Amino acid sequence: MIPRLHERTHRPHDSLAAALRRPVSPNEGLTEYTVVAHWPGLDYFTLDDEQKIWTSVQWAEHLEDPYLEHPFAASPEDDRRAILHLDVRLHPDDRELTGPEWAEAAHRLARAAGIEIPGKEHGCRWLAVQAQPGRIDVVANLIHSDGAWHAPPADVLRRLSNEARRIEQDLHLIPVRTGPSRPAIRPAPTASAQLASVLTQLADEQIGPLATVRGLVEHTAHRIARQPGAAGIDTVHRLELIARRLHAIQQDLDTTAAHLIQPRVATVPPGTPPTDRRRRNVSLPRTDCFLDIRRDPHSDELLARGGDSEAHSVLQRAGFIAVVRVHETYHRSPTGLTEDDESRLAIDAVARLRVAGYHVDCDEDFDTGSRPASYLPLGSSVAQIAERIREATTTDEAADALTELTAAHDGILAALDEVLTATADFHDGLGQAADPYIARRLRYLADEHLRVIRTDLADTRNTLADRHAPHPGRNTCSGDVPATEYERSAVCACPPPPRTVPAPRPPVAAGRRR
Known part of the structure; x- marks a missing residue:
């Protein structure tokens, strides 16, 4: 963690642009994931119901206001350069800090620079921007709210360096080297690592564009929900659904990026039995137990x-x-x-x-010593269909398994259609303003999305049923030697088929089944 103190300037716009790596704009809102910390007196300038997401231009004007309020304030050297800008960079191999960790580091650096004094209400206006990977910028106006000029201590850079060392110890970061050492040779990133870095930046929860869009959508929904009347309830629910979809996209991008940087694993042979604890009832080590x-x-x-x-x-x-x-x-x-x-x-x-x-x-x-009897949930019987498809060796076997899903009268998807319709009918008479919208939404899911899934799966099942072909990668060797083979006594080199372990009997329930 290396702090750097920039030369003082007259306007905060240039410092904010350097922190954001782009010009300030009246149309770009900076959420709490970008502005991770600010001076305590900002709460007096915003009401409880006022919009908390300011644009970058509004933040610059907020820092510039002391110039207008105190036009005669000047430094001991009789200059008006009141904008202080400092940035701190992490080691390239450091881990990514969370939002609260960045905020804690910003407040500690502000106290070390003297721009924040605990307990003093009329202090300097400052904010911390975390818009670049591994870096945080603190921009402050040295003119206090009461018109006094804050003169930074002469050894401010030494104080910032000492505080940076303490932050490194507290957050378990990589310390700065104090002696000469040979720089480590870092391997060139692969194409997969570069693509994973791009996806990670898109899905980043602090500075990623998807997180900013989702924050604006959630804020808009919150504002609409506080308006009188029930006319905007449908819009609120639609915005909440949009925010959930954006969050799901971020999670999918993170998962894809993680798969890109993982080393390739050898392909499992077709005869290897699955190791899913849910399907095989095998006790495996839990990652989060x-x-x-x-x-x-x-x-x-x-x-x-x-x-x-x-x-x-x-x-x-x-x-x-x-x-x-x-x-x-x-x-x-x-x-x-x-x-x-x-x-x-x-x-x-x-x-x-x-x-x-x-x-x-x-x-x-x-705390209790009771151990109630447990039963397999209904979803486990549906998961057996996936197991049948994984073990299928012909298209007929796969089509038979899919029939349980696509059967017109008593299939699983038909039952799911009935569940959605029954839930929609239940919401029709509940009486709250949002209930009719929920009912319409459930019917829309049943009539549109579920219908598409049923149609596609039924077509896939019918196509498999008409093929009557074995799967080329799942054929089992029978061990028979053709009649045209000269070496009739030769032993087949194929590995023997795996032994089928009989399934254990279900446990007998101690109590009455609900």
């Missing part, structure tokens, strides 16, 4: 954090509600429950998770 179920000490809410997707399914079946945030997914209890009902909900969730093999840390009131 620790959960925490407690009451929040500040809000007194019952929250469950941690776990993987299977643990999230257990929590949802126990009655918890998923809350999807940008950096995490946690679960809360439904609203309107009494404290006793929430305790019963937490105890049931703890018991179910421990039966599933998870390590649950919870409040003392939620």
Whole structure:
């Protein structure tokens, strides 16, 4: 982490442009992912219901206002260059810092430079911009709100360097080399790594364009929701759906980028049995098997954090509600429950998770020794269709498995159509303003999206049923030697087929099945 102090200037526009690496614009809004920190007095300039996303020009004008309010303020050298600009760069091999970590570093650097004094209300106006990878810029006006001129200490660069060393230690960053050393030779990035870097920048949650667009969409939905009347509820729901789609696109881009930079793995032979724990009931090491179920000490809410997707399914079946945030997914209890009902909900969730093999840390009131009987969920029977397709050796076998999905009367997709229609009918009579829109949305999903899926899958199934051909990559050797073979006594060199292990009997439930 190397700090650099720029020469003081008269206008903040150039410093902001250098921090953003583009000219300031009246049309570009800077979200909280770009402006990660600012001076405490900014809260007095914005009302609770006022738009918090300012453009880069508005931020520059905010920093320039002390010039207009105090036209005679000057430095001890009798000059008016009041704009202070400093930037800090991380080591190229440092990890990516989160937004709160950048904000903490910005406040500490501002205190080291003397532009922020804890407890002083009429201090310098400043903001921290994190718009470039591995770099943060702090731009400040040295004219206080009361008209006094802030003179930086003479050893400000030494103070910034010392504070940067402490930040490196606290955040476990790579320290700056103090002695001469031979620079390490960094390998040239591959084409896949370069493409992964582009995708990562697109999906970046702090400075990526998709995150900025999603923030503007969410802010617009929030503003429309606060308008009187129910006319804008449909628009709010549409904007929320758009924001969710953008978030899903960001996650898909991150996953694609991770696959691009992963080393290639040898192809698994066709005869190798699958190792999915959900399909084979094999106990594999969990990557995220620790959960925490407690009451929040500040809000007194019952929250469950941690776990993987299977643990999230257990929590949802126990009655918890998923809350999807940008950096995490946690679960809360439904609203309107009494404290006793929430305790019963937490105890049931703890018991179910421990039966599933998870390590649950919870409040003392939620700890239980109960181990209820567990049953395979309905989705596991649907997942068996995928297993049948994976093991299919002919097109007829694959077509038979797809028939369970595409059957016109009692297929899975037909049942899903009935579920969507029944849910839409249920929302028609609930009485709230948003319920008719939800009902229309569900019918739209059933009539448009689900119909396309059913049509395409049915066509795929019919095409496979007409082919009557074996799969060229899944044929099993019978060991028979043709009659035209001279060496009739030769032994086939193909590996023997894998042994089929009989499936274990389902456990007998201790209690009555619900």
